[in-house]
Amino acid sequence: MSTPSQYVVARHVYSEDSFAGDHEKIHRVPKTGLDHVRGYLTCDSKRAKAAVLSLLPIVGWMRSYRVREWLLGDVVSGISTGLVAIMQGLAFSLLASLPPSYGLYTAFFPMLTYFFLGTSRHISVGSFPVLSLMVGAVVTRLVPEDGPPANITSFEGLTPDQQRVLVASSVTFLMGIFQLAMGVLQVGFIVVYLSDTLVSGFTTAAAVHILVSQLKFVLGLDVPGINGPLAIIYTLEKIFVQITLTNICDLVMSIVIMVIVFIVKELNDRYKAKLPVPVPIEAIMTIIACGVSYGFNFEKRYDVDIVGKMVSGYESPIAPSVEVFRESAVEAFPVAIVGFAVAFSVAKVYSIKHDYTIDGNQELIAFGVSNIFGASFRSFAASTALSRTAVQESSGGKTQIAGLISAMMAMMVTVALGFLLEPLPTSVLGALVIVNLKGMLMQFREILYLWRRDKPECVVWVGTCLGAILLGLDLGLAVGLGVELLTVVFRTQFPRCSVLANIPGTDLYRDRKDHLHIFEPKGVKIFRIPSPIFFANIEFFREKLVEVGFNPLRVLRKRNKALRTIKKLGLGDLFCQETNEPSVNKEELDQPSDLKGLPFRMDWNAELPTNIRVPRVDLHSLILDFSAVSFLDISALKGLRMALKEFIRMDVDVYIVSCDVHILEKLHNCMFFDEEILTSMFFPTLHDAMLHVLGTHKEDKSTRVVMQHWHLGEAKKMYFLIYFVCFTWSLFFKWTETKL
Structure with a gap:
């Protein structure tokens, strides 16, 4: 065993005054506001190059692109990710209360701009269930299924589906404005206030909302969307009231789909080191379900709801509604924050894994522009999904060329193959959504972990989750932030001195x-x-x-x-x-x-x-x-x-x-x-x-010298007591001998 290192220091005992006297301090002149402005406005070739690389990250990584090593992996990854993105786009559009074809728009348009502006090389940009649900809450509030729409002039002459599309695209446009503004103002640091614990509790609550919202599709029930506090309880009440009207065909098909997809996904995770690419089970089951539904005419024979008419091609751009802006500004801001927080956290994980840097402010700009551009073409809120990003990275994706290829696949389906998805039962899409919630629902296990290791963090998780479940996602996020700040105040107000x-x-x-x-x-x-x-x-x-x-x-x-x-x-x-x-x-x-x-x-x-x-x-x-x-x-x-x-x-x-x-x-x-x-x-x-x-x-x-152990303090007392007893006994013994 090696001898521990030692160090010996011989110096004067210093006070702050004596130290300042012996060691002269550098006098710094603080910069004025004018100095900062001059430095910011100064431009040279080096600064111009840095600005271009910052605003267009594609210029940086494309110059170092290794065609022979990376291109094949990007192509394979793009195809695999594209299949998943198409299925998730169709499924998550139900969460946004939109026709399924608009989910394909979200898988295409936002990716085009992120390809040029994003700093992450691995995240898959597109629909995300939590954002879809938050947008769907606004859509349901302004265009309810069982009542007249809100009094908005822009709705005149539009069908209910067109009104919902207008609301979703307007909310997404406003979300993009918020993100772009935060990126330009360099306030990407705001995401630090959303801790991992808060995001985990929030996404778990969102998963519960998503699960409940998809039950009506899995059971084949006609349950209108409900928004506001305690909406999840009212929705469950309406489902249980109509439970006897369950469509058995929808239920059986959903259960079969969920079991098969769950098993194959588990096998993908277990044998991912041996599989060249994950098995695209969602795409396979979607194709099979389309064929079975078309062959047995499920729509007419078993009264099964299907996707129906798919929009072929792309429509002309639309302008957002300023009236919807006014009605949804409060909801759009948390959508922007959550979308960026989720995307940035996922991007950060893969940037650390593959040893490159990402810029939070540039990511805000990239997602802001992507959502503004996508909303102009009727797509809804875009971020990233961890499962889809995992497919892109694990199947060999090295750069966003894989993302561009996945967007091209979505475009191909929209332009040429969309009609093949028309017989697809909506219960299948609901089943796919529920299966993809596994990761978020498993986060309930964190409660016990946090309680054992950090009780204030556990309070944040539980408070955020319960607040979001009972009060809704927008108010729940505010509750989570409040609880989180209270724990910080509590820790600093009552520190362990x-x-x-x-x-x-x-x-x-x-x-x-x-x-x-x-x-x-x-x-x-x-x-x-x-x-x-x-x-x-x-x-x-x-x-x-x-x-x-x-x-x-x-x-x-x-x-x-x-x-x-x-x-x-x-x-x-x-x-x-x-x-x-x-x-x-x-x-x-x-x-x-x-x-x-x-x-x-x-x-x-x-x-x-x-x-x-x-x-x-x-x-x-x-x-x-x-x-x-x-x-x-x-x-x-x-x-x-x-x-x-x-x-x-x-x-x-x-x-x-x-x-x-x-x-x-x-x-x-x-x-x-x-x-x-x-x-x-x-x-x-x-x-x-x-x-x-x-x-x-x-x-x-x-x-x-304080010794916090009994044998150093109490033992001495015991020693003297024994000594005194022995000494007394010896004196008594000698005295008795003399008497005898």
Whole structure:
């Protein structure tokens, strides 16, 4: 076994003042707003090239494209992904309350622009069930299935399906505007507020909504779409009311499809290392279902709902409805946020796996332009789906050429092969949607995992999931954000403060509760707060300080009362010295005032009369470890100043260590220091402060080593007790011998 490495350092004990005196600091001149503008507007060839590569990432990766190594994999991957994208587009269009053919539009148009603007090389852009459901909620609200549409001028002369398409495309257009605006304003950081836990709880709730919404297709029931809080409960109620009207053909076909697709998907996952490409079971089952439905005429013989007339080719672009903008702005913004958060998280996973970088702001621009462009051609909200992206990556896709090929396949079906899908039962599409929910529904297992490891995170997951299930996805997202922010506030408002002690023979300091052998000089306390100090936790900070040391105000009141009693008794010998300050009256002495305002100085360690009781103060030095304090606000500065002065006026030396340079600068700027709170109280490290304290208060017998184990403290007592008993017994034995 190798000998542990060691290091020895010999240097002066530094305070912040002495360190600044020995080591000159570089004086930085902060840039003005004009300097930033000039730097931003400066242009040269290098900046121009960087701008082009940033706005058009395709230029970067196309120059390094390896045709012989990557092209075949991209082609195979594009075909495999295209089959999945076509089936998912058809299925997810039901979630958006749109005719299935418009799902093919979403598999084509957004991918065209992302090919040029996106920074991820592996994600498959297209429909995503959560976004489809969120868009479908707006469509159902403005164009309900069992009632008149909203009073919107743009709806005049349009069929119900055309009205729904207009609403979906307008919401998608507005979603794209939000994403593009955030990308241009460089606010891609906003996605960090959607933690993985929140997104997991939200998508799980969305999976429950999707599952319930597809039951009517699987059972063949005519259940109108319901939107708003508790919509999932009302939908289940309507389904159970009509459960006796279930179409057996739809139900049997759906169960068979789900079982087969589930088994094959599991085999794909288990043998993915041996399979060149995953088996496109969704496409296979769709083709079989189309053939069986057409051959046995399911529509007329068994009253099965089918896809019906497919739009052949592409229609001319349409303009979005400004009236729909006004009606759906509140819903469109969370759709934009969720769509980007999901796409960015998936893109980040594969960028790390394949060692390349992605740009969050450029991704916002890419998805914004893609959704605006797609909405102009009647597609609905686009993002990415993890299952589809996994197919693209695992089947050999290296770049977005695979995505472009998958879009071409969607175009081929739309232009030439769409009529073949007309006999497809909608129950088959519903079954495919439900099977693809497996990954999201399995996230329920995270509850137990989070509860064991991080209970606040578990609260975020459960709160987000329940909020989204009961209140709807838009309000549920707001609830999740609120719960998440509350947990952050709770952690910072009530941090786990600790009292530190020295590990003997080292310059390391740890929580004294966690170690057996620690060194803690008598009269010295080291207090650590592991969070920022601000208006919400400054009182908590002061309460914890009192628990560590003592309550200065309480001791001060006791001393004031004792002084009055001593003065009445005429015990002048207890006073150390008189002051030149004027005397104060009884009312003033009752207040928690400054000891400097009292008429005498007292030696409180002297022997006091038995009827006078004053709390004994054993603390002479208090060290505050600010190594984990990232900022202080004005309220915290005021509270900290008051707390420090209370201890200082009780003759307790206070030191602050490991304070960040920016906090020190703020203390100077806010006039924190005065004749009592000095800059000499600040030390760069905890060990420097401890050595200074030990040098100021010479170590003697009062220094103690705390051993948190019975055999070092109690064993000594036991040893002396046994020794005393043995000694007494020997004396008794000798005495009896002399008597006998």
